Amino acid sequence: MSVSTVPLITNHLLQLLSSKDRHILLQYCDVVQLQFADILCEPNQRYRYLYFPLSGFISLVTKLAGHKPLEMGLIGNEGMLGVTLALGMTTAPMQAVVQGKGTAWRIDVADLQQFLLLCPQLQHVLQQYLFVQLAQLSQSAACAHFHELSPRLARWLLMSHDRAHSSRFYLTHQFLADMLGVRRSGVTVAAGIMQQQQFISYSRGMISILDRQALQNVACECYQAGLDEYLSVLGQPRTEDDIKQLLQQSVP
Amino acid sequence: MSVSTVPLITNHLLQLLSSKDRHILLQYCDVVQLQFADILCEPNQRYRYLYFPLSGFISLVTKLAGHKPLEMGLIGNEGMLGVTLALGMTTAPMQAVVQGKGTAWRIDVADLQQFLLLCPQLQHVLQQYLFVQLAQLSQSAACAHFHELSPRLARWLLMSHDRAHSSRFYLTHQFLADMLGVRRSGVTVAAGIMQQQQFISYSRGMISILDRQALQNVACECYQAGLDEYLSVLGQPRTEDDIKQLLQQSVP
DNA sequence: CAGCGTCTGTGCGCTAAGGCACTCATTGCC
DNA sequence: GGCAATGAGTGCCTTAGCGCACAGACGCTG
Numbered sequence: 001m002s003v004s005t006v007p008l009i010t011n012h013l014l015q016l017l018s019s020k021d022r023h024i025l026l027q028y029c030d031v032v033q034l035q036f037a038d039i040l041c042e043p044n045q046r047y048r049y050l051y052f053p054l055s056g057f058i059s060l061v062t063k064l065a066g067h068k069p070l071e072m073g074l075i076g077n078e079g080m081l082g083v084t085l086a087l088g089m090t091t092a093p094m095q096a097v098v099q100g101k102g103t104a105w106r107i108d109v110a111d112l113q114q115f116l117l118l119c120p121q122l123q124h125v126l127q128q129y130l131f132v133q134l135a136q137l138s139q140s141a142a143c144a145h146f147h148e149l150s151p152r153l154a155r156w157l158l159m160s161h162d163r164a165h166s167s168r169f170y171l172t173h174q175f176l177a178d179m180l181g182v183r184r185s186g187v188t189v190a191a192g193i194m195q196q197q198q199f200i201s202y203s204r205g206m207i208s209i210l211d212r213q214a215l216q217n218v219a220c221e222c223y224q225a226g227l228d229e230y231l232s233v234l235g236q237p238r239t240e241d242d243i244k245q246l247l248q249q250s251v252p
Numbered sequence: 253m254s255v256s257t258v259p260l261i262t263n264h265l266l267q268l269l270s271s272k273d274r275h276i277l278l279q280y281c282d283v284v285q286l287q288f289a290d291i292l293c294e295p296n297q298r299y300r301y302l303y304f305p306l307s308g309f310i311s312l313v314t315k316l317a318g319h320k321p322l323e324m325g326l327i328g329n330e331g332m333l334g335v336t337l338a339l340g341m342t343t344a345p346m347q348a349v350v351q352g353k354g355t356a357w358r359i360d361v362a363d364l365q366q367f368l369l370l371c372p373q374l375q376h377v378l379q380q381y382l383f384v385q386l387a388q389l390s391q392s393a394a395c396a397h398f399h400e401l402s403p404r405l406a407r408w409l410l411m412s413h414d415r416a417h418s419s420r421f422y423l424t425h426q427f428l429a430d431m432l433g434v435r436r437s438g439v440t441v442a443a444g445i446m447q448q449q450q451f452i453s454y455s456r457g458m459i460s461i462l463d464r465q466a467l468q469n470v471a472c473e474c475y476q477a478g479l480d481e482y483l484s485v486l487g488q489p490r491t492e493d494d495i496k497q498l499l500q501q502s503v504p
Numbered sequence: 505c506a507g508c509g510t511c512t513g514t515g516c517g518c519t520a521a522g523g524c525a526c527t528c529a530t531t532g533c534c
Numbered sequence: 535g536g537c538a539a540t541g542a543g544t545g546c547c548t549t550a551g552c553g554c555a556c557a558g559a560c561g562c563t564g
Contacts, residue, residue, distance in 0.1 A: 172510085172511065172512090173511075173512065174510095174511080174512095184511095184512090185512090185513080185514080185515095188511095188512060188513060188514085189513085189514085191512095192512085192513075202512095203511090203512090204510075204511055204512080205510090205511070
């Protein structure tokens with residue numbers, strides 16, 4: 001319960017609470033490390049904990065028997081894992097896998113349930129976020145069906161970049177292939193082209209984003225649509241740049 | 253406000269309310285006819301009305317620029333259109349199109365909002381249903397991505413059959429193609445095979461289900477998964493057979 | 505430094521589905 | 535009865551992505 005050392009990167013949903021509410025809530029939270037490929041919940045099973053990511057980020061994936069996984073959404077410090085608790089459900093609708101290692105606030109199911117009853121504001125924020133997830137989910141569904149690999153890959157890299165708060169992060173072709181529901185070698189080819197064009201570079205899983213703008217041009221419109229949807233409901237989340245700016249302002 | 257003439261087929265979500273609550277709610281409702289291909293709401297726009305289908309049913313679809321629509325879910329008398337109101341949102345996340353003509357209870361947004369505040373039971377039911385939709389949505393997403401046309405078509409016919417409360421209903425190949433996000437001629441071929449095998453028969457849009465069991469064998473597991481998900485959260489919805497049985501019991 | 509596991513590159517044949525473009529049949533309407 | 539609209543059947547060529555398989559490349563560990 002290390003409330004004293006609030007990490008640099010904050011969780012945007014928590015930022016939307018009053019500072020009093022936030023402090024109460026954080027008393028029930030622990031800061032934990034999210035390890036790459038950790039599985040945080042399984043479909044139709046009770047959540048063990050809920051997570052408000054700070055620097056780490058989490059994939060929501062659906063699996064069908066006999067197929068690769070397919071990624072339905074990405075949760076970074078703009079969101080939370082376990083938002084269906086706002087529906088009174090303590091079971092998870094999908095599997096959640098850590099995609100980007102880092103830190104998160106973690107809270108017990110029962111604690112959050114109890115706090116939800118006392119804090120209509122949090123209830124409201126979670127409901128809004130759930131609505132956004134719903135919209136993004138249907139967007140991703142159509143995207144996976146109609147759009148081709150390269151635009152989808154670019155979209156995914158951008159979404160990861162946003163949540164990694166760094167232009168270097170760990171993601172193997174195999175992992176990306178699972179997220180996108182395609183062959184690993186398909187990703188290798190598409191990523192290879194992007195590397196040739198100097199949009200990204202990578203080696204043994206470490207990906208560097210070299211040219212964000214170029215990636216945005218390649219990505220399908222679903223990337224922007226996801227941002228817009230979030231923005232229109234929940235407002236502007238803090239970006240890496242915002243944080244730097246805040247720091248600079250407080251230095252002199 | 254024709255509360256007096258409650259239609260034969262009831263809405264399962266409303267059945268889960270106390271009869272007192274249900275009667276209060278229905279005072280705010282009108283019975284309306286849903287006409288084939290009517291559009292009931294558009295994404296990111298305010299709902300005009302919310303609907304509890306009785307004999308008609310409604311498709312939720314996502315559209316991406318430059319592509320066919322893609323169907324995300326089907327709402328019959330086991331559900332409702334506009335469940336995101338339980339999140340306090342009065343805008344629709346997707347487009348809704350009438351797929352099967354028939355009747356529905358219709359209610360004004362403001363009326364339902366107000367009633368929701370007075371009736372925690374309804375709030376709870378809608379939240380549960382929303383959870384089910386979320387799970388079904390991710391299932392459909394993966395299904396559309398991985399499964400082939402024939403199983404998906406069979407699934408869709410079964411889902412429609414369940415909600416049409418009749419083994420004959422109107423659905424053109426073109427409409428099905430739009431739902432499944434594929435070419436019309438692809439549907440013609442797949443449906444043609446099913447017709448040859450005597451699973452279904454059709455002519456100029458009127459489809460007859462001849463052999464449900466055979467369709468279930470062809471359909472992907474997503475059909476059953478959808479049923480199971482609903483069942484596990486909200487219990488057994490009334491089927492056509494249940495209703496017949498109820499009638500027979502009350503006759504002697 | 506040898507060895508193994510992980511990550512990436514590449515190639516080949518295959519197939520479901522797409523795009524496009526007709527024809528044909530049924531139905532309703534003027 | 536003739537005409538237009540809608541629904542359905544068919545064919546042909548193209549293509550993105552799959553399954554499978556193997557080879558190189560890097561990096562950790564003993």
